[in-house]
Amino acid sequence: MPCESGKQCCSGKKQQIPEKMKALVYSGPRKFAVQEVPVPAYGENDVLVRVTRSGICGTDQHIHEGEFGPQFPLIPGHEGVGYVAAFGKNVKDFSVGDLVAADICFPCGGCFYCRKDEPRQCLNFGAKGVTMPGAFAEYIVHSKDKLYKVKNLTEDEATLLEPAACAVSGLDRLKEKGSPVGAEILIIGSGPTGLLLALLLKNLGYSKLTIASNKGPKMDWAKAHKVADEYVEFDRSNKEVAAKQWQKLKEDNPNGFDIVIEASGVTALAEKAFQYARRGGQILMYGVYPETETIKVHPYDIFRNEWTIHGSFSHVNCFARAVQLLDSGKVDVSGMVTHTFELDDYQKALDTMSGRTALKIAVKIFD
Structure with a gap:
């Protein structure tokens, strides 16, 4: 060599x-x-x-x-x-x-x-x-x-470890506005990075974490590992039932969530994330979306609700913390x-x- x-x-x-x-x-x-x-x-x-x-x-x-x-x-x-x-x-x-x-x-x-x-x-x-x-x-x-x-x-x-480093970077964005301790949080999507975010947040002391995602092995793993407090499982084959579930989520949380994390990478759900953020809340766009797609958000809503909107692209100086968290067993x-x-x-x-x-x-x- x-x-x-x-x-x-x-x-x-x-x-x-x-x-x-x-x-x-x-x-x-x-x-x-x-x-x-x-x-x-x-x-x-x-x-x-x-x-x-x-x-x-x-x-x-x-x-x-x-x-x-x-x-x-x-x-x-x-x-x-x-x-x-x-x-x-x-x-x-x-x-x-x-x-x-x-x-x-x-x-x-x-x-x-x-x-x-x-x-x-x-x-x-x-x-x-x-x-x-x-x-x-x-x-x-x-x-x-x-x-x-x-x-x-x-x-x-x-x-x-690499997706965990991305999750650490995402949480760094949220912490720019203050600690998520005591926050009510909604994560949309239950892919590996969404679940890693949930596991990291579990160590920070939120008051309630809800995961909303389609039924399947990802949500099964989340429930088996007690990643969240509440789970909203959608049947992707029945849009009418899913719409009622989204409505019930709104009714159960009329003031929305302090933090909404869109982790699915689905453009339609990125638009929906804004509907569940409370006034003064934070929205983290964490999924990787198609470059040509757009969402519709009313600028008045951003103005009136004083939302803080974050993107989270890759990671810098986060890998060491990811290794410490996973290799120590703190994040399973x-x-x-x-x-x-x-x-x-x-x-x-x-x-x-x-x-x-x-x-x-x-x-x-x-x-």
Whole structure:
């Protein structure tokens, strides 16, 4: 395996690392194939990771469609986990065989927003699996400064560290207005990130948390893990019944909720979120929505109700907290990964995610 320093960099342990690896490569929207590509070179401050699992999420579906700013050709995958295979001579805190996960976000540090200390708004925001090679490959290189050891999670559970970092970032937006302690909260959507938000909020001391989502394995997991206080389960096949359930939710909470989190990524539900926010409340747009779609919100309602509206795009400086929360067991994600697929079956993984029969999907790279 080539190392940019030209030296063997694995604490004297010779590693059998191939010259080529298997990777999922997109040449453009909806055009992908599993190919053999060179194993990436690593530098003096880098760690080469042998990827064993990588989670798949809604962002990957958007990338599949050419949305969310992917730069093709691209190896996607931003929720990877694996074992240290080799590292550069300046790496001191990792050993071959350590289970690790990485912060995959890269603000540029020099643009208008970065220089204002607003890195989430970076004009050149980069992310592994979106704008640079990701973890749907047998090997990936990470800077030592972006890498974290995983001590107590399984490989499947560790794929939830990156979405947990996104959830931490979302809560940071809410805390800008003050602590959510004592708040009444509505979360629309019960996907993995919505459930992670609920689990994080559980540790902050809200007074009531309601999850409104369609029936299925995601809500089953939420109820089994007692994620919320109240659950509103919709039958997606019966719009008339669902409309009555939304109305009852309004009747049961006539003043709305202090915080409404739209975590489904469904545009119609993003519009509905405003109908359930109380005066002076906060609305967090947390889902990833199609770039071309719009919602209708009356500006007078924003003016009169004095709503605070947040977006939550990716994460910066949140990964360490995500590792602490999940690896400590404070946030229990056991059983959240319900389906795994081989890399060669990536289309089946996408189809399963679209079919809504899975809670969380992981792609197996190495066993």
